[in-house]
Amino acid sequence: MRILFVASEGLPFSKTGGLADVIEALPKTLSACGHDVAVLLPRYRKTPATGLVLARLSIPIGDSTRHPCILDGTVVNGVQYLFLDDPEYFDRDSLYGTAQGDYPDNAERFAEFSRAAIEVASHVWKPDVIHCHDWQGGLVPVLLRTYHDDNPELQELPVVLTIHNVGYQGVFPRESMQRAGLPEELFGMNGLEFYDQVSYLKGGLLFADALTTVSPKYAQEIQTSEYGHGLEGVVRSRAGRLTGILNGADYSTWNPEHDKLIAAHYSARDISGKRTCKKDLLDIFGLPIGNLDRPIAGIVSRFVDQKGFDLIEEIADELIEEEMVIMALGTGDAKHERKLRDLARRFPARMAVKIAYDAVLAHKIEAGADLFLMPSRYEPCGLNQIYSLRYGTVPVVRATGGLDDTIEQYNAASGTGTGFKFQEYKGQALLKAVKECLAVFQDKTAWKRLQLNGMAKDYSWNASVAEYGRLYLSVREARIRKAAGASN
Numbered sequence: 001m002r003i004l005f006v007a008s009e010g011l012p013f014s015k016t017g018g019l020a021d022v023i024e025a026l027p028k029t030l031s032a033c034g035h036d037v038a039v040l041l042p043r044y045r046k047t048p049a050t051g052l053v054l055a056r057l058s059i060p061i062g063d064s065t066r067h068p069c070i071l072d073g074t075v076v077n078g079v080q081y082l083f084l085d086d087p088e089y090f091d092r093d094s095l096y097g098t099a100q101g102d103y104p105d106n107a108e109r110f111a112e113f114s115r116a117a118i119e120v121a122s123h124v125w126k127p128d129v130i131h132c133h134d135w136q137g138g139l140v141p142v143l144l145r146t147y148h149d150d151n152p153e154l155q156e157l158p159v160v161l162t163i164h165n166v167g168y169q170g171v172f173p174r175e176s177m178q179r180a181g182l183p184e185e186l187f188g189m190n191g192l193e194f195y196d197q198v199s200y201l202k203g204g205l206l207f208a209d210a211l212t213t214v215s216p217k218y219a220q221e222i223q224t225s226e227y228g229h230g231l232e233g234v235v236r237s238r239a240g241r242l243t244g245i246l247n248g249a250d251y252s253t254w255n256p257e258h259d260k261l262i263a264a265h266y267s268a269r270d271i272s273g274k275r276t277c278k279k280d281l282l283d284i285f286g287l288p289i290g291n292l293d294r295p296i297a298g299i300v301s302r303f304v305d306q307k308g309f310d311l312i313e314e315i316a317d318e319l320i321e322e323e324m325v326i327m328a329l330g331t332g333d334a335k336h337e338r339k340l341r342d343l344a345r346r347f348p349a350r351m352a353v354k355i356a357y358d359a360v361l362a363h364k365i366e367a368g369a370d371l372f373l374m375p376s377r378y379e380p381c382g383l384n385q386i387y388s389l390r391y392g393t394v395p396v397v398r399a400t401g402g403l404d405d406t407i408e409q410y411n412a413a414s415g416t417g418t419g420f421k422f423q424e425y426k427g428q429a430l431l432k433a434v435k436e437c438l439a440v441f442q443d444k445t446a447w448k449r450l451q452l453n454g455m456a457k458d459y460s461w462n463a464s465v466a467e468y469g470r471l472y473l474s475v476r477e478a479r480i481r482k483a484a485g486a487s488n
Helices: 018-032 106-123 139-144 200-207 216-221 232-237 273-285 289-293 309-321 334-346 359-368 384-390 401-406 427-441 444-455 462-487
Strands: 002-006 036-042 051-054 059-061 064-066 069-076 079-085 129-133 159-163 197-199 210-213 242-244 296-300 325-330 351-355 371-374 394-398 420-422
Touching: 002 018, 002 106, 018 036, 018 079, 018 129, 018 462, 036 106, 051 106, 059 106, 069 106, 079 106, 106 129, 106 139, 129 139, 129 462, 139 159, 139 200, 159 200, 159 462, 197 200, 200 232, 210 462, 216 242, 216 401, 273 289, 273 296, 273 325, 273 359, 296 359, 309 325, 309 334, 309 427, 325 359, 334 351, 359 384, 371 384, 371 427, 384 394, 384 401, 384 444, 394 401, 394 427, 394 444, 420 427, 427 444
Parallel strands: 002 036, 002 129, 036 079, 129 159, 159 210, 210 242, 296 325, 296 371, 325 351, 371 394, 394 420
Antiparallel strands: 051 069, 059 064, 069 079
16 A cells, blocks of 8 residues: 655654654554555755655645745655755744744645645655644645545545644634635634634544544543643544554664664663663763662653653652652753753752753663653653663653553562553652652662563554554545545
């Protein structure tokens, strides 16, 4: 089957979060399983391209017509990459905005991107299924089922939309309808209207042939007011089209047996190299070697409220009192960056923070840390807890979304389980889970068993790819039947 992915970011070309990891790993695995896969991405600053595919598109945006082009981004791991090239829209310092906020023209930028995706599917790389991701691709099914619904070829083309995080919805002022070149009739309860604004994600939820999200638990959660961010009613109305398919880990990249970015290789057969990685991590952060026998807690994350940093900041003093060392890597909200820096200044021997996106250091933290903190308020899937398991780094997580699906609470009596979970979103609940973890850390035999339990888990993409394959076939057959019925 031919599958065209439409996403706003994807490794090895662009990344702000876990979406980029998925857009690298899932197409690669689908290709390895015999599918023909292409990925359309915006061409951001410094993104290389190898040739011109479509020289001049004509895309209505507001009162004008824009003329971007489609570039060949070469084949990587059996996957054809294509880029929408419009320097005015995408040749910028960052993907979606600056520290001051989102770019004010994001509605127009990603309306153009969605329209370009349909042109690619029509004239450049004709798929059997389009697989869109998040609000940035949300207009693809909307436009396909409205603007292009009289095109016989496109009538048979289904769209799958994956919700990676329903908290990001592509919400814009009502006047953005005109700026994005969208007809006014799409503004309504059964269209893009969302509390008198416009939501691209809502449009995608309503018009896509099938919806997926990135874990079974999250598929349930986004149908509730606590996690649905105002779209829970729309999601519930489409629950029959919604499937939770767990994201996988790319073990060709995330595996301590052959990870080229860490100080020493190790495996479940011989875990001794992890101590070398721990020493390397202390050296990199400039912390005393005397911490080598203390438990090191790693954090690799966006520093935002969703990720539970208010809880970490609330109990940081108590964590340090537990003889822990904390090492955090990431970027995010200024308030959290400031608080973490302040903590590092207060505890210079026991806490270190690097405000950056650093792929190499992320691997070193997974390898060198003893435990990994992910106390998220909500977490659609999460990947770092999965990476942590393979690296023998014990996750301490809140029982939400994919964190709950992938981490099994450790049972001291039976020696089963892979990490520690807490339910209530409170600092003291996190502290209790950390203390439970540290108690096991003191028992080296039990700790090694816990590490090996996690390292034995297989969260590769293989099972998920099989689910996607069945879904693609199902929506393709349903769309062909529907198109045939419409023509009779």
